[in-house]
Amino acid sequence: MTLPITPAAVRTAARALDGIAVRTPHLSVTALNDATAATVIVKAENFQRTGSFKLRGAYHHAASLPAEARARGIIGASSGNHAQALALVGRLLDAPATVVIPSDAPRAKVEGVVSLGAEIVTYDRSYGDRDALVADLAEERGLSVIPSANSAHVMAGAGTAALELLTEHPEITTLLVPVGGGGLAAGTAVIAKDLRPDIRVVGVEPHTAADTLASLRAGHRVSLEEVPRTVADGLGHTIPSELPWQVNSLLLDDVVTVTDDEITYAMGYAFAHLKCVVEPSGAVALAAVLANRPDVAGQTVGVVVSGGGVDLRVFHDLTSTFRTRNGTPAHV
Structure with missing residues (x-):
């Protein structure tokens, strides 16, 4: 099968994003290495403009x-991060932006969209068809749809985060990446396998929203019967996006899942040890490595933290019960 993106496409995206996307930091701390018995390098996309990796693909x-x-x-649809990216892209490219957002999207993300001047259209994620709404509005107004994942340009742009990480740290042997629609995982896998053919690329999903894992087990895309309920709102997909699936079904070495409790623990851990505010969706890969899923002892591991879009109240509520591994309260 010919894949919808190539390593060359990711490198082209990197050139297009030069001066637009921030080259986000790579973080490593002794506490995390000790906790995992590995050398862990975190790609902190929570420090990207608008607070997540989404700017990379949307702009490209x-x-x-x-x-x-x-x-x-x-126009595009999103639970928040892609929406904020579209709003900024619209400002940067002088393109009026419309974003379709679930009515229960996190307040911090909605406020970010509003502050950047985009028009917001809401829908109910329990029964609304956001893709149909986007398509109708695009046709009615003559707008160009910027998918959150199902686009070769979006996947290539998303892959530039891994390009930066692996160019600076070629010693990484396992790379963990969040999986929602699958665009970030697809771009990551394509460039990672080109730079280091023997690298293991592992996708991470919430336990209750494991549509990619279910699809891999079935050998084809399958849809979850119900809209997933997970604290990681940005990863609550019912079916993998078609183009990312073509890549991920071939190039991902594994997909693991994490529970909501593991996700919120990872958020608290990131604050306590990495000094980062990370949203639930952005914390899943860190949650997996902290849960020793997969076993990475003795390896050099890359972890993509994909975003930090969470408001203060929600962050406090989710992390208020965080404890370090020895049981000592960690004030967050």
């Missing part, structure tokens, strides 16, 4: 559009 896709299409406007 929108910048590839003809000028007249950008002038008419762009």
Whole structure:
């Protein structure tokens, strides 16, 4: 099968994003290494502009559009991070932006979209069809759709985070990455396997939203019967996006899952030890390595922390019961 993106596409995206996306830091601390019996290097995309990796793909896709299409406007659907990225992209490229957001999206993410001047359209995620709504609005207004994952340009842009990490740290032998729609995992896997063919790329999903894992076990895309309930709202997909699935079904070495309790523990751990505020969706790969899932003892491990879009009240509520491994309270 010919994959929808190539390593060359990721490198092209990196050139297009030069001066637009922040080259986010790579963090490593003794406490995390000791806790995992590994050398762990965290790619901190929570420090990216708008607070997540999503800017990388959204900008790369929108910048590839003809000028007249950008002038008419762009539209996309998101639980928050892609929406904020689209709002900033619209400002950077002078393209009016419309974002379709679930009515229960985190307040911090909604406020971020509003502050950047994008128009917001809401829907109920329990029964609303966001993709149909986006398609209808795009046709009615002549807007260009910027998917959150199902786009070659979006996947290539997302893969630039892994390109940065592995270029600086070629010693990494296992790379853990969150999986929602699958665009970040797909871009990551394509460039990682090119830079280091023997690297193990592991996707991480919430236990209750493991549509990619279910699809891998079935050998084809399958849809979850119900809308997932998980603290990781950005990863609550019912079916993998088609183009990322073509990549992930071939290049991901494994997919593991984490519970909500493990996710919130990882959020507290990141605050206490990495001095980072990480949202639930952004914390799943860190949660997996802390849970020794998969076993990475003795390895050099890359962990993609994909975002930090969480408001103060929610962050405090989710992490208020965090304890270090020896049981000592960690004030967050």
